[in-house]
Amino acid sequence: MLITLSTDFGYTDPFVGIMKGVIYSINPQAKIVDLTHGIAPQSVLTGALMLRHSVNYFPRGTIHVGVVDPGVGSARKPLLIEANDSFFIGPDNGIWSLALAERNLSRVIDLSNRDYHLKPTSATFHGRDIFAPVAAHLSLGITAEEFGESLPTYSRIDLPRIQANGQEIIGEIVYIDGFGNLFTNIGDHDLKDWARDQIRIVLRDIEIRGVSANYAAVAGGAYAALLNSWGLLEIAANKSNAQQQSGAKVGDKVQVFIPDNAMGS
Amino acid sequence: MLITLSTDFGYTDPFVGIMKGVIYSINPQAKIVDLTHGIAPQSVLTGALMLRHSVNYFPRGTIHVGVVDPGVGSARKPLLIEANDSFFIGPDNGIWSLALAERNLSRVIDLSNRDYHLKPTSATFHGRDIFAPVAAHLSLGITAEEFGESLPTYSRIDLPRIQANGQEIIGEIVYIDGFGNLFTNIGDHDLKDWARDQIRIVLRDIEIRGVSANYAAVAGGAYAALLNSWGLLEIAANKSNAQQQSGAKVGDKVQVFIPDNAMGS
Amino acid sequence: MLITLSTDFGYTDPFVGIMKGVIYSINPQAKIVDLTHGIAPQSVLTGALMLRHSVNYFPRGTIHVGVVDPGVGSARKPLLIEANDSFFIGPDNGIWSLALAERNLSRVIDLSNRDYHLKPTSATFHGRDIFAPVAAHLSLGITAEEFGESLPTYSRIDLPRIQANGQEIIGEIVYIDGFGNLFTNIGDHDLKDWARDQIRIVLRDIEIRGVSANYAAVAGGAYAALLNSWGLLEIAANKSNAQQQSGAKVGDKVQVFIPDNAMGS
Numbered sequence: 001m002l003i004t005l006s007t008d009f010g011y012t013d014p015f016v017g018i019m020k021g022v023i024y025s026i027n028p029q030a031k032i033v034d035l036t037h038g039i040a041p042q043s044v045l046t047g048a049l050m051l052r053h054s055v056n057y058f059p060r061g062t063i064h065v066g067v068v069d070p071g072v073g074s075a076r077k078p079l080l081i082e083a084n085d086s087f088f089i090g091p092d093n094g095i096w097s098l099a100l101a102e103r104n105l106s107r108v109i110d111l112s113n114r115d116y117h118l119k120p121t122s123a124t125f126h127g128r129d130i131f132a133p134v135a136a137h138l139s140l141g142i143t144a145e146e147f148g149e150s151l152p153t154y155s156r157i158d159l160p161r162i163q164a165n166g167q168e169i170i171g172e173i174v175y176i177d178g179f180g181n182l183f184t185n186i187g188d189h190d191l192k193d194w195a196r197d198q199i200r201i202v203l204r205d206i207e208i209r210g211v212s213a214n215y216a217a218v219a220g221g222a223y224a225a226l227l228n229s230w231g232l233l234e235i236a237a238n239k240s241n242a243q244q245q246s247g248a249k250v251g252d253k254v255q256v257f258i259p260d261n262a263m264g265s
Numbered sequence: 266m267l268i269t270l271s272t273d274f275g276y277t278d279p280f281v282g283i284m285k286g287v288i289y290s291i292n293p294q295a296k297i298v299d300l301t302h303g304i305a306p307q308s309v310l311t312g313a314l315m316l317r318h319s320v321n322y323f324p325r326g327t328i329h330v331g332v333v334d335p336g337v338g339s340a341r342k343p344l345l346i347e348a349n350d351s352f353f354i355g356p357d358n359g360i361w362s363l364a365l366a367e368r369n370l371s372r373v374i375d376l377s378n379r380d381y382h383l384k385p386t387s388a389t390f391h392g393r394d395i396f397a398p399v400a401a402h403l404s405l406g407i408t409a410e411e412f413g414e415s416l417p418t419y420s421r422i423d424l425p426r427i428q429a430n431g432q433e434i435i436g437e438i439v440y441i442d443g444f445g446n447l448f449t450n451i452g453d454h455d456l457k458d459w460a461r462d463q464i465r466i467v468l469r470d471i472e473i474r475g476v477s478a479n480y481a482a483v484a485g486g487a488y489a490a491l492l493n494s495w496g497l498l499e500i501a502a503n504k505s506n507a508q509q510q511s512g513a514k515v516g517d518k519v520q521v522f523i524p525d526n527a528m529g530s
Numbered sequence: 531m532l533i534t535l536s537t538d539f540g541y542t543d544p545f546v547g548i549m550k551g552v553i554y555s556i557n558p559q560a561k562i563v564d565l566t567h568g569i570a571p572q573s574v575l576t577g578a579l580m581l582r583h584s585v586n587y588f589p590r591g592t593i594h595v596g597v598v599d600p601g602v603g604s605a606r607k608p609l610l611i612e613a614n615d616s617f618f619i620g621p622d623n624g625i626w627s628l629a630l631a632e633r634n635l636s637r638v639i640d641l642s643n644r645d646y647h648l649k650p651t652s653a654t655f656h657g658r659d660i661f662a663p664v665a666a667h668l669s670l671g672i673t674a675e676e677f678g679e680s681l682p683t684y685s686r687i688d689l690p691r692i693q694a695n696g697q698e699i700i701g702e703i704v705y706i707d708g709f710g711n712l713f714t715n716i717g718d719h720d721l722k723d724w725a726r727d728q729i730r731i732v733l734r735d736i737e738i739r740g741v742s743a744n745y746a747a748v749a750g751g752a753y754a755a756l757l758n759s760w761g762l763l764e765i766a767a768n769k770s771n772a773q774q775q776s777g778a779k780v781g782d783k784v785q786v787f788i789p790d791n792a793m794g795s
Contacts, residue, residue, distance in 0.1 A: 002289055004282065010708035011276055011541055012568035014584045017534065020563050021587035024532055028589060032563075033285050033297075038277035041709050042769055054279045057286035057393070059293060070769050073744025123744040125759030128587070178275035179306050214338025214388040229390035239307055239335050267554055269547065276541055298550050298562075303542035319544045322551035322658070324558060443540035444571050479603025479653040494655035504572055504600050 180241030
């Protein structure tokens with residue numbers, strides 16, 4: 001059974017490696033996959049967005065561990081959530097809430113049974129001491145209920161919502177990838193039946209006309225708007241880095257509108 | 266069967282993890298290896314050089330996936346190349362051409378059979394939607410011809426060539442590794458029968474006499490020239506970072522010559 | 531049998547991937563785990579500290595490969611050390627000495643048998659040419675003695691020691707993690723029976739009173755002192771980056787004392 005690991009631990013420390021040691025010590029047959037360790041430190045919402053667009057690509061039955069956990073060691077509960085026959089482990093701070101939004105919840109377990117924690121249990125590294133050993137025991141067939149008490153629900157967080165007014169949408173940048181591509185919170189369906197080649201997209205002093213089919217459809221260095229692999233409207237610069245070129249940052253407003261004379265049939 | 270992944274996706278985004286999810290969803294027994302995800306964004310030639318010096322260390326039969334793909338979604342074809350019983354998957358932009366230069370080509374397939382693509386197929390992430398699923402199906406034993414039409418050839422790119430004039434060679438820096446070591450395009454054989462301890466290497470205002478056996482052969486901080494693990498002449502600084510110390514960059518000329526009075530027997 | 535890899539190679543080059551290719555070419559069944567590749571370049575002592583707090587989390591029998599090797603190709607020997615039924619491979623520069631400090635040494639082998647090295651053997655990449663193939667052959671059941679001559683001992687290095695004088699301890703920062711948390715060389719036991727909520731911790735112009743149970747116990751941005759997951763006194767800033775906030779660096783002195791009126795029973 002596959003175990004994925006997603007954290008904000010980055011790549012300079014041995015923390016992820018330590019978690020793998022814990023898992024293999026309990027289940028030497030475990031198959032561990034790094035989903036991402038590049039979530040910005042303590043950025044629960046960004047992590048939740050990244051996981052939302054990732055977990056559906058993994059097989060049913062996968063055990064997903066997500067650790068972005070500024071509240072580690074405090075009153076926030078460590079959780080195991082089961083939904084659509086897959087498992088989601090992490091702190092109760094919303095890290096899994098976007099990924100779970102469209103899934104059917106089977107159970108939420110407070111990981112209160114200390115029999116499955118490493119001892120001594122630190123107050124600063126539950127990835128090592130709680131989440132990794134629970135994932136490993138779960139992969140061995142221990143049932144979810146063994147790990148603690150059921151809870152009625154878990155904490156949810158959400159992305160900022162777009163404002164849609166007639167022929168105009170105001171959204172914002174919610175993610176910037178390693179290429180400097182600017183992901184907005186505006187989805188394909190938000191653009192209704194508007195002709196994709198007629199809409200106008202405005203970010204700061206940048207105005208783009210029409211949605212491109214791909215990056216190479218515009219000149220090198222030119223800005224393009226695309227519907228990207230996460231189904232989101234994205235502003236990119238062909239063979240360049242739109243973030244560096246524009247100075248844009250997460251939270252910047254993006255305006256989309258369709259001119260009067262270009263309304264759909 | 267081993268599947269290696271090499272990309273310019275870096276380590277901040279979940280894109281590589283998503284590709285692994287796609288592969289495991291198709292072949293849960295797949296064995297995936299990260300070769301590198303540190304190729305500079307959109308640097309096809311640098312990626313090709315890195316892969317050239319990497320793939321020969323993998324077993325025959327390995328499936329290599331290489332995604333540096335600024336033309337994703339455009340007319341450039343997605344390819345599967347078979348050579349010496351190993352497989353090379355990626356866009357037709359030359360990313361595999363240096364690794365394949367000394368191999369016997371068996372077939373080149375345009376990955377046109379959409380039965381093996383993820384649907385919907387995005388225009389911005391063929392790593393997820395085409396290359397990963399094709400690699401996974403190939404690892405399950407689907408034959409190469411199933412994935413599309415045969416092509417007569419594929420796109421090639423090449424490193425800048427050295428200029429050799431009698432007792433002088435002019436090459437250039439083609440790669441700088443994470444230690445700041447400066448790799449040139451000058452190989453061991455380019456230095457002919459010249460006495461290795463007598464040649465002079467010049468980069469900017471740095472002049473080095475003789476090729477060292479190893480980094481520690483010179484004083485801490487001093488520059489050394491070595492024939493490195495890729496068989497290339499390298500300029501390094503012992504226990505230091507030659508790139509930072511010298512300000513050198515890819516493309517800088519490196520001159521090598523052998524003095525008159527030091528010509529080989 | 532598990533093989534872990536720890537290096538200072540970072541994540542931009544294909545060097546780690548190449549080592550994996552070498553291992554799989556020799557033992558296709560090998561199970562390889564990246565422990566860390568984020569050790570600062572050529573920082574043997576930092577690497578030794580990271581490994582000390584990592585290897586105990588792996589199963590008995592694991593083969594650990596550690597490559598921080600500024601002396602590669604020089605007279606320093608390549609070693610295989612067996613201790614408590616686990617294996618430690620790397621250069622003889624102390625990289626494994628902190629991890630091994632509390633283990634029972636079974637044998638130290640100079641990896642002098644070139645039958646198990648890749649040929650040609652470079653002078654700059656023993657990770658590829660010696661350490662990876664030895665680890666792979668060891669995982670296939672080749673006995674330690676096959677790889678070379680026994681040595682009586684190996685090189686040791688150590689962290690700077692604290693100074694303890696009555697009610698005062700002077701230690702220093704020995705590690706800074708990716709969150710900017712400042713790890714000192716002061717352990718839990720160094721704090722004796724002093725009341726943890728009464729001790730005072732001083733770093734530069736920062737004075738902290740009492741050890742916190744977790745990060746969230748102080749206000750956002752405030753400094754906290756904790757006993758962290760490595761058992762070390764750590765100075766952190768809740769939901770922030772203590773290193774960036776304070777400008778502290780490795781080697782900075784940290785003073786701990788217990789006021790007269792707060793001495794333990």
